[in-house]
Amino acid sequence: MSALATSATPLVQVEGLHTFYGKSHILHGVSLTVGRGEVVGLLGRNGVGKSTTLKSIVGLVKAAQGQVLFEGRSVTSVPPHKLAQIGIAYVPEDRRIFRLLTVMENLRVGFDRPGVTDTRKRELLDKVFAYFPVLADRRNQAGGTLSGGEQQMLAIARAMMLEPKIILLDEPTEGLMPRMVSQIRQIIDALHRDGVAILLVEQNVPLTLETSQRIYILEKGMVRHHCASSEIHVDHDVIKQYLGV
Amino acid sequence: MDFLSSIPWQLLLIQTVNGVVTGMILALVASGLTLIFGIMDVVNFAHGELFMLGAYFGVIVVAATGNFWVGLVVAAAMVALLGAALQILTLRPLIGRDPLNTILVTFGISLILQNYALWQFGTVVRKVSEPIESYFTLFYLQYPWYRIFVAGLAAAIIGGLYVILKYSKFGVWIRATTQDRTMAQAMGIPVPLVYTGVFALGAGMAAASGVLFAPLGGVAPTMGLDWVLKAFIVVVVGGMGNLGGSIVAAILISLLEAYASIWVSPSQAVIVSFVALILTLLFKPTGLFGTTVTR
Numbered sequence: 001m002s003a004l005a006t007s008a009t010p011l012v013q014v015e016g017l018h019t020f021y022g023k024s025h026i027l028h029g030v031s032l033t034v035g036r037g038e039v040v041g042l043l044g045r046n047g048v049g050k051s052t053t054l055k056s057i058v059g060l061v062k063a064a065q066g067q068v069l070f071e072g073r074s075v076t077s078v079p080p081h082k083l084a085q086i087g088i089a090y091v092p093e094d095r096r097i098f099r100l101l102t103v104m105e106n107l108r109v110g111f112d113r114p115g116v117t118d119t120r121k122r123e124l125l126d127k128v129f130a131y132f133p134v135l136a137d138r139r140n141q142a143g144g145t146l147s148g149g150e151q152q153m154l155a156i157a158r159a160m161m162l163e164p165k166i167i168l169l170d171e172p173t174e175g176l177m178p179r180m181v182s183q184i185r186q187i188i189d190a191l192h193r194d195g196v197a198i199l200l201v202e203q204n205v206p207l208t209l210e211t212s213q214r215i216y217i218l219e220k221g222m223v224r225h226h227c228a229s230s231e232i233h234v235d236h237d238v239i240k241q242y243l244g245v
Numbered sequence: 246m247d248f249l250s251s252i253p254w255q256l257l258l259i260q261t262v263n264g265v266v267t268g269m270i271l272a273l274v275a276s277g278l279t280l281i282f283g284i285m286d287v288v289n290f291a292h293g294e295l296f297m298l299g300a301y302f303g304v305i306v307v308a309a310t311g312n313f314w315v316g317l318v319v320a321a322a323m324v325a326l327l328g329a330a331l332q333i334l335t336l337r338p339l340i341g342r343d344p345l346n347t348i349l350v351t352f353g354i355s356l357i358l359q360n361y362a363l364w365q366f367g368t369v370v371r372k373v374s375e376p377i378e379s380y381f382t383l384f385y386l387q388y389p390w391y392r393i394f395v396a397g398l399a400a401a402i403i404g405g406l407y408v409i410l411k412y413s414k415f416g417v418w419i420r421a422t423t424q425d426r427t428m429a430q431a432m433g434i435p436v437p438l439v440y441t442g443v444f445a446l447g448a449g450m451a452a453a454s455g456v457l458f459a460p461l462g463g464v465a466p467t468m469g470l471d472w473v474l475k476a477f478i479v480v481v482v483g484g485m486g487n488l489g490g491s492i493v494a495a496i497l498i499s500l501l502e503a504y505a506s507i508w509v510s511p512s513q514a515v516i517v518s519f520v521a522l523i524l525t526l527l528f529k530p531t532g533l534f535g536t537t538v539t540r
Contacts (some may be wrong), residue, residue, distance in 0.1 A: 007446055057433055060427055060430070060431060079430070079431075080430040080431055081430045081431075081432075081435050081436060081438075084430070084431055084432055084433030085433045087334065089431075090431045092428070092431075095429075096425055096427070096428045098420070098421045098424045098425060098428070098429075099424060100424055101420060101421060101424070102415070105420075105421075108414075108417055109417060109418070109421050109429070109432045109433075109434065110432055110433070112414045112417070114434060119337050157430050157433065160434070162433060
């Protein structure tokens with residue numbers, strides 16, 4: 001692939017994704033793109049298929065129709081562990097850290113990959129411990145003993161160990177105290193500065209609008225609205241229509 | 246004092262040694278079984294046949310080379326490879342299906358392997374001589390050192406397994422996959438490879454137990470049946486998928502049986518294991534050391 005094509009193609013391109021859980025049709029042809037280093041918000045009410053979109057991208061849910069392109073190549077039939085190896089990291093809604101593994105072992109799952117030198121492993125660890133000092137203090141503690149906020153940090157730190165090009169972040173602030181929420185926001189900004197793309201699923205509309213460059217609004221398994229985050233504000237009619245309480 | 250003097254102390258001690266020796270072999274069989282169950286929810290009914298095949302391969306290699314230890318290593322390696330092949334060919338395609346499918350498949354494999362052994366090796370029980378022929382005096386008995394050595398070696402293999410699980414990359418992968426296979430995949434762990442590796446490891450451990458047991462009880466096509474039955478009891482009593490629990494339960498149950506056979510015949514002493522199983526299921530269905538694992 002030529003350099004020109006690489007810069008023109010989006011990092012992740014989702015085309016007409018249809019996904020089913022048993023007989024219920026969850027995604028009705030979702031299409032979206034995420035550029036290199038771009039933070040994209042995915043908004044919508046509960047149950048409209050935001051999480052399913054993320055799961056379909058990482059291959060944890062098989063799409064019945066449509067495809068996912070990563071750096072211009074179709075990865076629809078690539079197994080999830082290979083996707084993780086080529087740069088797609090996933091931080092699920094319920095965090096799902098390995099509860100019986102220590103903090104260090106949780107991170108090791110990510111950085112103990114072929115081709116990562118010991119120096120690089122050190123650097124990666126130093127980096128997340130600088131972002132999340134509390135994880136350094138608890139490195140030998142079982143993941144399950146951490147608080148909710150700390151588990152969220154561990155889940156993000158673990159994903160960072162893969163040195164991903166994109167992180168799919170599912171409701172990172174759900175159930176967290178305000179202090180933790182602002183810390184998560186700082187991390188999203190820091191990852192953005194590092195050039196990591198993020199596809200952010202959130203219920204917190206202000207946070208999403210402030211951290212992302214573009215947003216998609218989902219309803220009933222379809223993209224209903226798509227715009228730059230700067231073009232919209234919390235009180236906008238579109239937000240009220242699709243997300244209003 | 247009458248009651249105390251009625252207890253045959255010396256016999257009790259001898260049976261303790263016997264119980265620990267059988268318990269360690271059983272622990273080796275059961276730890277493979279529980280590891281396989283813990284990580285892939287596969288109840289491996291062919292485990293006893295892998296034990297039996299290990300014993301036969303051991304007998305063949307010992308006869309050819311004259312060296313018991315070569316037989317042990319080669320048999321374990323061969324059965325581990327066989328286990329890997331079986332997993333790839335029969336269990337891998339069934340991932341995500343109803344567990345009943347895997348039960349039927351492993352049960353089928355056990356029948357095939359048993360009848361293969363019957364066809365190839367016949368019904369005559371084969372004997373292997375103990376590689377260590379010295380004895381020591383245990384009260385009025387000449388007790389073979391080999392038995393003590395078997396217990397030690399089984400403990401060493403289990404210890405090796407612990408070190409692998411605790412410190413190696415593959416061990417961390419195994420533990421991560423056991424806890425949450427979906428996230429293990431999402432973190433780049435090649436889960437199908439981990440499954441195959443664990444099945445091979447469990448098969449190799451079963452084979453090693455088979456070779457170690459061969460000089461004690463002889464080798465026959467149906468020798469795996471008793472062991473796998475007891476291993477299942479141990480795995481349930483120790484908590485499904487709980488490695489430490491299985492090891493403790495293996496020794497506990499073997500000791501109980503050994504003590505019971507002081508008063509009743511060894512074939513009746515087996516009842517004790519079933520009583521332990523039933524009591525566990527009644528009062529602590531998750532096993533003595535059971536924990537719940539989220540998937």
